[in-house]
Amino acid sequence: MNHNVYIPSVTKxxxxxxxxxxxxxxxxxxxxxxxxNDFSHRCGxxxxxxxxxxxxxxxxxxxxxxxxxxxxxxxxKMGRVTSALHxxxxxxxxxxxxxxxxxxxxxxxxxxxxxxxxxxxxxxPIWSVLQTALSKKEDYGKLTLIYGARTSQDxxxxxxxxxxxxKVGVHLSVDVEEPEWKEFVGFVPVNVxxxxxxxxxxxxxxxxxxxxxxxxxQNLKTxxxxxxxxxxxxxNKMKCGIGKCGRCNIGKFYVCKDxxxxxxxxxxxxxxxx
Amino acid sequence: xxxxxxLKEEAQKILKEEKxxxxxxxxxxxxxxxxVPAFIKNPEDTEKLIWDPxxxxxxxxxxVDEKRRKERxxxxxxxxVGLIVKGCDSRALIVLLQEKFINRDEVYIMGVSCENxxxxxxxxxxxxLKGKKAEKIEFGKKDNFVVTTxxxxxxxxxxxxxxxxxxxxxxxFPVIYDVFLGDKVKKNIDNPFKSLxxxxxxxxxxxxxxxxxxxxxxxxxxxCRSVCPMCYCDECVVDTINFAVTADTTAQEKAQKIKxxxxxxxxxxxxxxxxVRAIHLAGRCIDCGECERxxxxxxxxxxxxxxxxxxxxxxYDYEVGFDSEQPSLVSSFKDEDPEDFxx
Amino acid sequence: MExxxxxxxxxQWVKKLVSFKIYAPVKDGDFWxxxxxxxxxxxxxxxxxxxxxxxxxxxPQREILLEFSTSNEEGLEIxxxxxxxxxxxxxxxxxxxxxxxxxxxxxxSGDFEDLYYQKRRNSTILVxxxxxxxxxxxxxxxxxxxxxxxxxxxxxxxxxxxDKYLVESLTEKGNKLINEAKNLFQEPKAKDKEGVKKIQAxxxxxxxxxxxxxxxxxxxxxxxFDSPFWDEESMSCIRCGICTYLCPTCHCFDINDEVxxxxxxxxxxxxxxxxxxxxxxxxxxxxxxxxxxxxSRLRQRVLHKFQYFVELYHxxxxxxxxxxxxxxxxGIDIIEVVDKVRDYES
Numbered sequence: 001m002n003h004n005v006y007i008p009s010v011t012k013x014x015x016x017x018x019x020x021x022x023x024x025x026x027x028x029x030x031x032x033x034x035x036x037n038d039f040s041h042r043c044g045x046x047x048x049x050x051x052x053x054x055x056x057x058x059x060x061x062x063x064x065x066x067x068x069x070x071x072x073x074x075x076x077k078m079g080r081v082t083s084a085l086h087x088x089x090x091x092x093x094x095x096x097x098x099x100x101x102x103x104x105x106x107x108x109x110x111x112x113x114x115x116x117x118x119x120x121x122x123x124x125p126i127w128s129v130l131q132t133a134l135s136k137k138e139d140y141g142k143l144t145l146i147y148g149a150r151t152s153q154d155x156x157x158x159x160x161x162x163x164x165x166x167k168v169g170v171h172l173s174v175d176v177e178e179p180e181w182k183e184f185v186g187f188v189p190v191n192v193x194x195x196x197x198x199x200x201x202x203x204x205x206x207x208x209x210x211x212x213x214x215x216x217x218q219n220l221k222t223x224x225x226x227x228x229x230x231x232x233x234x235x236n237k238m239k240c241g242i243g244k245c246g247r248c249n250i251g252k253f254y255v256c257k258d259x260x261x262x263x264x265x266x267x268x269x270x271x272x273x274x
Numbered sequence: 275x276x277x278x279x280x281l282k283e284e285a286q287k288i289l290k291e292e293k294x295x296x297x298x299x300x301x302x303x304x305x306x307x308x309x310v311p312a313f314i315k316n317p318e319d320t321e322k323l324i325w326d327p328x329x330x331x332x333x334x335x336x337x338v339d340e341k342r343r344k345e346r347x348x349x350x351x352x353x354x355v356g357l358i359v360k361g362c363d364s365r366a367l368i369v370l371l372q373e374k375f376i377n378r379d380e381v382y383i384m385g386v387s388c389e390n391x392x393x394x395x396x397x398x399x400x401x402x403l404k405g406k407k408a409e410k411i412e413f414g415k416k417d418n419f420v421v422t423t424x425x426x427x428x429x430x431x432x433x434x435x436x437x438x439x440x441x442x443x444x445x446x447f448p449v450i451y452d453v454f455l456g457d458k459v460k461k462n463i464d465n466p467f468k469s470l471x472x473x474x475x476x477x478x479x480x481x482x483x484x485x486x487x488x489x490x491x492x493x494x495x496x497x498c499r500s501v502c503p504m505c506y507c508d509e510c511v512v513d514t515i516n517f518a519v520t521a522d523t524t525a526q527e528k529a530q531k532i533k534x535x536x537x538x539x540x541x542x543x544x545x546x547x548x549x550v551r552a553i554h555l556a557g558r559c560i561d562c563g564e565c566e567r568x569x570x571x572x573x574x575x576x577x578x579x580x581x582x583x584x585x586x587x588x589x590y591d592y593e594v595g596f597d598s599e600q601p602s603l604v605s606s607f608k609d610e611d612p613e614d615f616x617x
Numbered sequence: 618m619e620x621x622x623x624x625x626x627x628x629q630w631v632k633k634l635v636s637f638k639i640y641a642p643v644k645d646g647d648f649w650x651x652x653x654x655x656x657x658x659x660x661x662x663x664x665x666x667x668x669x670x671x672x673x674x675x676x677p678q679r680e681i682l683l684e685f686s687t688s689n690e691e692g693l694e695i696x697x698x699x700x701x702x703x704x705x706x707x708x709x710x711x712x713x714x715x716x717x718x719x720x721x722x723x724x725x726s727g728d729f730e731d732l733y734y735q736k737r738r739n740s741t742i743l744v745x746x747x748x749x750x751x752x753x754x755x756x757x758x759x760x761x762x763x764x765x766x767x768x769x770x771x772x773x774x775x776x777x778x779x780d781k782y783l784v785e786s787l788t789e790k791g792n793k794l795i796n797e798a799k800n801l802f803q804e805p806k807a808k809d810k811e812g813v814k815k816i817q818a819x820x821x822x823x824x825x826x827x828x829x830x831x832x833x834x835x836x837x838x839x840x841x842f843d844s845p846f847w848d849e850e851s852m853s854c855i856r857c858g859i860c861t862y863l864c865p866t867c868h869c870f871d872i873n874d875e876v877x878x879x880x881x882x883x884x885x886x887x888x889x890x891x892x893x894x895x896x897x898x899x900x901x902x903x904x905x906x907x908x909x910x911x912x913s914r915l916r917q918r919v920l921h922k923f924q925y926f927v928e929l930y931h932x933x934x935x936x937x938x939x940x941x942x943x944x945x946x947x948g949i950d951i952i953e954v955v956d957k958v959r960d961y962e963s
Contacts, residue, residue: 005729006682006872006886007697023524052685052693053876053884079902083529093693237901239872242729245891246869247899252925257728271842274907303948305755305826310948311853331947335855339911346910397647491645493669493678496895497857501946514873515897519904528902536875537889538679568946570668570859572646 005242008050008095010034014070016090019156025077026121026156027086028062030070031096039099041065043106043128044233044261047098048241049073049085057081058238058256060125061099064132071096074124074156100241104129104205104231104261113141115197117216119188119208120149123156125233125260126207134167141202146195148173148188152181171195189215192223199224205231210274217264227265234260234267236274250274275413276386276456278325281358284384284453285320288356294382297356298336300329307408308396311336323358325386326412327419330393330437332562333357334366334503337376341506356382360393361445365560365595366503368450372598373558375506385448387456390417391432392440399435439563439576442466449596467584473577485545491571492544494537498565498575499551504558511535511550552578557586557603560595620795620802621809623781628658633798634706637742640674641708642667651707662709662777666752666938670714670865671707675737676721678862680888682733682872687882698885700736706794710745713758713936715770717865718743722770723930724868733888742790745771749816751824755939757952760828763936765820776813783813828955831923831933837958838924846961847912850954853947854911858892860941860949861918866934869893893917919954 011031020026033039041047041061048056063072077086088094106129114133116126133140145168149155152174164170173184173191184191189212197204204225206216213232220230236248236255243257251270253259262270285297301312301322308328313336314320337355344350359367364385370376391413399408399421406423414420418429433441446461448454473481499505499512508517511534519528534550535543552575559579566576586592589612592603622630631639634657641660643652648668654660681698688694718738725734748756748765758764768774772791775782783805786792795802828834841847861867871891876884892898894914900906908914926934935951942950 004697004699004732006731006733006888007695010693010695052687052695052886053874053879053882055874056872077525079525079528080531082902083525086525095693095695235901236907237899240870242731243727244724244729244731244868245871246893246921247891249921249925252928273913303950304953305942305950306948308948313849313852336853339852343910493858493862493890495858495862495892497855497859497946500855500857513897515900517896517900521904523904536887537871537873537891538875538887539889540679564946568857568859570863570944571650572648 005097006240008048008056008097009037009039010093011071011096013088013090013092013094016088019074019158020154022153024154025086026074026154027077028072028074028156029085030063030072031094032070033096034093039071039096041071041099042103043132044104044125045099045101046125046241046256046260047071047073047096047100048238049075049081050095050097051081051084051088052095054084055081056095056239056241057085058100058241060128060233060260062124062127064128064135066132066135074121074127076121098241100256101260102258106132109203110139111141111201113198113200113202114143115202115204116143116145116147117188117192117204117206117208117220118145118147119212120154121156122206122208122212123147126205127157129205130164143168144171144195144197145169146171146173146188146191146197148175148184148191150175152178187215188212189219192216192219196223199226199229203229203231207233210235227268228263230264231261232264232267234262234274275389276325278323281325281384281386281455282320282323284455285314285323285356286317288382289314289317289320293353294356295351295353297323297358297384298333299323299356299358299384300325300331300333307411325358326410327391327394327432328411329360330567332363332366332501332503332564334359334363334370335501335564337367337370337381338503338506340380341376354380354382356384358384358386359448359451360386360388361443361447361449362439362560362562364448364450365445366562368595368598369504369558369560371450372594372600373602383448383451383453385451385454387447387454387458388440388443389413389446389457389459390461391419392436392443392446394419395435395437399430402430402435437563437567438469439561442469442561444561444593445595450598467580470577470580470584473581486541488573489544489548490541491573492539492548493571494539494544494547495570497568497570501564501568502555502559503562504555505551511554512547548575548578552582555579556582557592557594559583618786618792618795619805619810620784620786621781621805622775622784622802626801627782628660630798630801631657631660631708633801634794638703638705639708640671640705651709660708662746662775664709664752666711666756666940666943667709668940668944669863670717670938670940671710671743672714672717672721672865674705674707675718675741676725676734676868677737678890680733682886682888684885685874685882686884700733702736702740704740704742706742706744708744708746710743710771711748711752711938712745712765712767712769712771712774713756713763713938714865715743715745716758716763716767717770717936717938719770720866720926720930720932720934720936721868723932742772742794743770744773744775744791744794747774747776747813747816748820749777750820753939753943755826755942755950755952756824756937757826757828757939758937759821759824760826760831761933761935761937765824766817776816778809778812778816781809783809826939826952828952828959830959831955833959834955835924835927837961838920841958841961841963842916842920844961844963846957847916850949850957851911851915854894854915854949855947856894856896856911856914857946858894859944859946860951861892861894862890863940863944865938865940866922866936869898893921915954919951919958922951923955 015030017028059073238248243254248255296315300309303310410422535546639654642649725731772788922934
């Protein structure tokens, strides 16, 4: 294999959409490779986005692998690299290398009901699974989305969620009361208990702030979900993306290579240091 | 002579009375001549404390750790920490008090006098023993060190194997303390900056060549910075991340943190690191010499700090580490300060 | 093959190898370190353990991965910067350091091959030296499945027999080196081979330090993850980088962009050694740090070396060179820590 893993491919940003404005802005980027590329990914995998001169940042690919025209990333402005990305315009060039990570085992989930539980930017990593399942509706059971954010402004994919309502059960929430909000008010884990998704023939996929994931898993278990039925993605600081720089390990596993997707059955046996 | 039993007794007393959380001192290492720092919580463990010429570490450094630990705890134990200090270490304490990094009531100072000797330079001892292994070394009479090898005891005049810093010692007994052990013997040093003479005699070009060669070796392990009690800043010029980040720090602020030097151990970056660190320590470094002791590549970085110490004395008549009330060198001025560099 | 080379002929052999880049231990003030040899007659193999390991030649502390600029018509040009292929020879490699390189090989190959490491590794010939006496007072290679005369990772192993060396070639590359000066080498006699066997037995006996019952350690460590043991052990750590930077098996690195000019943009993406003992190693952009204190970082180091690496590759990630023990500024001794782990009762 002569391919040099550290060299990113040059890609062009073709579309930037502002999802959330304000102090914690989120933008969605769509990119295409400038040169012919056999890049293909699985749901849940990530890629290292390079802003040459600033650095790299590992972001989940939120577009479905069935979409061949572009790759989609939703990025929260957090530090040096993500701030540089937020200042870019359509047509600007960045580098992308990947895909990295293990992806969701969606082939094992055929015929099952899928319950997606997201918080804030956490909807982006599981969006690819949701879109893939929608495109292949015959292969999967009932699809449900339970998603919330701090305020209605902080919800991502607002327009797409409205479209989604027509096809699957969508249950939104915000953390505190706000005028004109007609749906659930409270934290996402509490909304989960409220909507009582059934563990019968179901797989639950959750992603969001660590504290939300902790309570969602707790509540799912109260509802009768077994450890193997709960899947999540873990985040850690990453640099190489290929399990060599030694930074992102949890126990013997490197989150960039052996993760970021873990079932609760696997995750609970790892040292709880993340 | 310092009576080790008195030291142990005092340590036991304050632990039994629960006056301190724990005591930081020196204890023997099972596998080496040099000691290891001891953190003693139980009165019975005070038996392990030692005081001999190997006690070279500047333990004041661990007060910085203690402060960080307290900041992380929800309900920290507010009792002081007991600290065993030599003369030089106590001057580091004065600087921490002067800069209000710690309060006087956070530390219980157990001062020990080096009297007319000081601490050991391991390498000088190895050369003197010509390959024989030293098992133990103690303070002897008449300013000698008594070294025990497998062949028996030898007496060596301390002057021959003292650490370099002790040859220019400005405080051979602690200048601040709650309890004092030993005698306040006056030690005369005729030239406290003698070690600089060799480098100062070189021409500008020769000096540049010297430092280029030395700093090229640096692997940026940051042991020099890590061991220094005065390098306690959460936001250090060297780090790419500001440790003082909170949940409210905006992405903009994080993105705008200036990268003063690259992580690469290139000569240019190494130079910036060492020179900036020396300038940040001007008027604060008390020449405990730890930075040079810990460097794995024997880079003589102490000279950089010492030169600035000399300039502080000559230009501004400033001596650090004796008065915790005096203002810091770089953030104060006197009317008589020289102005010949102002054009 | 095994050959005899007299000590007098050794410099002549090295001189024949002038077309290669030659590294060997060089004295620098009080310590020895691996460096390029300019004067080929000056190689002195009779030296204590070098302060650094040959890791720095195959996995350099600074490696330029690629160069970038925005000056061409595409708007962004990325050029990879692979190392040149000139073959190097490193003399005086101790068996522990050679074994360390075989451990690093496991990390840098696998699913994603690291071309930079591979190129340097494949173009370096390692000439080892048996440790007739332990080169450091803190050697403990025997405890971690190593040995003072192990051939793991080496192309040639030389054993000092007093006035001559027994030179054992272990690979094709080793054979080639010997053939560069065939006439300088003689066949070994029976008493030479006996001499080597005696030295080997003696060398093991002279190693004083050891970790007893090391096989119990990985499972014990697994139980001790949440123990207050790490808090106590790490009290004296000053969180410098000496133990990891000098360790021949540590491989953690950082990748940063170094910008030479911002408009037009020109710069390099550089890989440098990094250190799990530094407080910012695992710190997220958000400020969250999974390992915020010295206890968790010391625990990471010990667990990585004696549990995680064992679970992944069935080898301890420690070759017993003792550098971390000799150079730690506050005397933290990994043998003592591991001994305490083995005997720990919660």
